[in-house]
Amino acid sequence: MADAVRIARISDEPLDLAAHIAAVSGPTAGGIATFVGTVRDHDPGARGEVTLLEYSSHPDAERTLAEIAASCAGGTDAECAIAVTHRIGKLEVGDLAVVVAVSSAHRAPAFEVCRALIERIKTDLPIWKRQHEHDGTASWVGLDV
Numbered sequence: 001m002a003d004a005v006r007i008a009r010i011s012d013e014p015l016d017l018a019a020h021i022a023a024v025s026g027p028t029a030g031g032i033a034t035f036v037g038t039v040r041d042h043d044p045g046a047r048g049e050v051t052l053l054e055y056s057s058h059p060d061a062e063r064t065l066a067e068i069a070a071s072c073a074g075g076t077d078a079e080c081a082i083a084v085t086h087r088i089g090k091l092e093v094g095d096l097a098v099v100v101a102v103s104s105a106h107r108a109p110a111f112e113v114c115r116a117l118i119e120r121i122k123t124d125l126p127i128w129k130r131q132h133e134h135d136g137t138a139s140w141v142g143l144d145v
Helices: 017-024 061-074 107-124
Strands: 005-011 031-038 050-057 080-087 089-092 096-104 127-133 138-141
Touching: 005 017, 005 061, 017 031, 017 080, 017 096, 031 107, 050 080, 061 080, 061 107, 080 107, 096 107
Parallel strands: 005 080
Antiparallel strands: 031 096, 050 089, 050 127, 080 096, 127 138
16 A cells, blocks of 8 residues: 555655645545644643744654555555655744645545554654743653653
8 A cells, every 4th residue: 555655754844734635635535634733832741831842853754654654554445545744843833743634535534544644653753852841941752761
């Protein structure tokens, strides 16, 4: 199902949801499910307002992302098309951090694959997040250090 993956990128440029939807659109696409992760101004682990997230990635992160996407597409009997990009670098509140678009002939597989993909990204993609707060402090999120 590697041909199901239309986009699998790590990028330091702003993300474009419309481009991801276009990449999975076509005459067989009866439904398109999307997920957009944005930088928010709060976090349960923060002592104050979050002002910035700084993402960094392993050099193999893009290859890993493509493998994760192909695996998620292969986890269903339905034919799906996937477009996914995770951003790295310094992101302000409101910036898009990750965009996922999945199409299939019917809505259920599109939703299932979209959710499975974002969950796998959260656990398996070698990307690290440093959270900056209003008082100038910064801490790594999700690392056991």
